[in-house]
Amino acid sequence: MIHWLSQPASALPPHAETLLSPAEAATYAALKAPKRRSDWLLGRITAKQLVAEYLGSTGSAPSLNAIVIAADPDGAPYASMHGARLPLSLSISHSHDTALCALVDAAGKTVGCDIEYIEARDAAFLSDFFTPAEQVAALAWPEPHTATTLLWSAKEAVLKALREGLRIDTKQVQITLPNALDDEWATLGIALDPALAQRFPGAWSAWARRSGDFVQTMALCAAADAP
Ligand SMILES: CC(C)(COP(=O)(O)OP(=O)(O)OC[C@H]1O[C@@H](n2cnc3c(N)ncnc32)[C@H](O)[C@@H]1OP(=O)(O)O)[C@@H](O)C(=O)NCCC(=O)NCCS
Incomplete structure (x- = not known):
């Protein structure tokens, strides 16, 4: 089953950057162009919220700071917690200050x-x-x-x-x-x-x-x- 979440930047919580993990905060700090920074933050927070929602539906929802969204060398995003990669396929998109994220948890399936x-x-x-x-x-x-x-x-x-x-x-x-x-x-x-x-x-x-x-x-x- 695919889980998805879409939201505009205006729906982000105030000071959304405080929801980043230390590793994400370091990546965010290195981004210089304002549009790239806002797109990246919107995509990251939306992905974290989606992963938290998904984990909440299968057990207990962790805090957003505990979920880390990183990227593989090819650019594809993935989610991890406590240093371990979650067995999910995750996808992120943003356009005109609105994000869409999707994930699937079935082995051998990938989502875009x-x-x-x-x-x-x-x-x-x-x-x-x-x-x-x-x-x-x-x-x-x-x-x-x-x-x-x-x-x-x-x-x-x-x-x-x-x-x-x-x-x-x-x-x-x-x-x-x-x-x-x-x-x-x-x-x-x-x-x-x-x-x-x-x-x-x-x-x-x-x-x-x-x-x-x-x-x-x-x-x-x-x-x-x-x-
Ligand atoms: C993946 C790609 C099609 C996304 O294009 P886009 O329409 O500009 O951007 P979207 O907002 O829809 O998607 C961006 C997200 O795609 C994801 N993404 C990037 N590379 C990806 C890949 N190889 N596979 C899957 N997802 C990828 C990232 O999560 C990115 O968001 P983030 O960097 O904020 O985390 C484009 O970046 C691409 O082709 N990348 C791979 C090839 C490449 O690097 N080309 C150089 C430019 S042509």
Whole structure:
């Protein structure tokens, strides 16, 4: 089961930086650009709150300071407590002062999530990043800006679940749009091109919803040898 949490920066507790562990506080202190600092803090606190909520649902919720969100060398985040990594797959995204975080606790499953502000993209963006079928589908959708934002977001969610991000060509991931989008999670179609599917064998599920001016997406990959 995927657990998720989304919130705007305005929902953070006052002095949210006091909820950081010493290691996180050191990372935060090293960030200089104000936007990067605020995005990073919003993502970190939201991830901590999500992990605390999840742990609370399975036992007792720890304090936020005790949960440490760190990043592997490839950039993918993970959660730990008392020096031990938690057996979770965790994903973080932020856009226009709003964060979305998702986690899954099943062995062999990885999650990626993404939040994007809905805005127009030009023709070059579509041809650079989308397959021909996606371009046609987006332009035929009732709200093309929402469709292109959704396609981009879903690709990022998949590429985060693979822990690769934009090191992979976005055209290697084919997204099928839902018929409509509202605040309920709608199922998306996902197909990796044969070369990518061979490199990362697994079964995919993905969802999208609209929340105000944002599109949110989540992608889940169950590795071929997952139980
Ligand atoms: C992962 C990536 C697609 C995120 O892009 P984005 O839309 O700018 O940012 P989002 O807010 O949606 O997501 C950012 C979060 O993705 C996570 N992330 C970063 N690298 C990741 C990876 N390889 N796998 C999974 N998640 C990753 C981080 O938690 C990051 O937030 P944080 O740094 O505040 O903790 C992008 O950073 C990327 O492609 N990274 C890997 C390749 C790379 O480093 N390229 C250099 C720039 S092209």
